[in-house]
Amino acid sequence: DVKVTQSSRYLVKRTGEKVFLECVQDMDHENMFWYRQDPGLGLRLIYFSYDVKMKEKGDIPEGYSVSREKKERFSLILESASTNQTSMYLCASSTGTGEQETQYFGPGTRLLVL
């Protein structure tokens, strides 16, 4: 089974802090994704990566950056956390380029920015 793990289940940070969220997948998937999940808004794509060192902006990239130095690891960075970045963050991975590809999700990191 594909396993996607995220470094923390819960995080509490202060406004202005730099925050790193880590995601690791163990199935050699090419594609990795970061979403945020908010009540009433569903999942929104922040960034994605289709290969090592490659990254593409999603639908809401403002205030975020990402890093993919190794195939199995995809990091989301909040350069200067703000209260409106309080959310649930979900990492996902997939393989291939077809429209039918399944996404495999981690358990999520619930981030609270005070």
Added chain:
Amino acid sequence: GDSVTQMEGPVTLSEEAFLTINCTYTATGYPSLFWYVQYPGEGLQLLLKATKADDKGSNKGFEATYRKETTSFHLEKGSVQVSDSAVYFCARSRGSYIPTFGRGTSLIVHP
């Protein structure tokens, strides 16, 4: 653009009731369609999918049929259980391997 609209929740049912969660999508291209489920405290996982018109996806007693004429992919189950309580997300591909998700529908099943 490519979007998915699903019914707002929560949907509250008694055990063994029939379930329908409506989902419609914008009719651009020939998308693949998905239902994902998120159990409490977990990430999303694929429940079922369909890749072309008239295909039926099924899993764990849930079914959904890809209806091109009505641009719909409604999720159904004949007899829900308490363990089906979760948030259900409808999704469509957007011309690539990247999906667009609906806002999610919470299902609460009472014993």
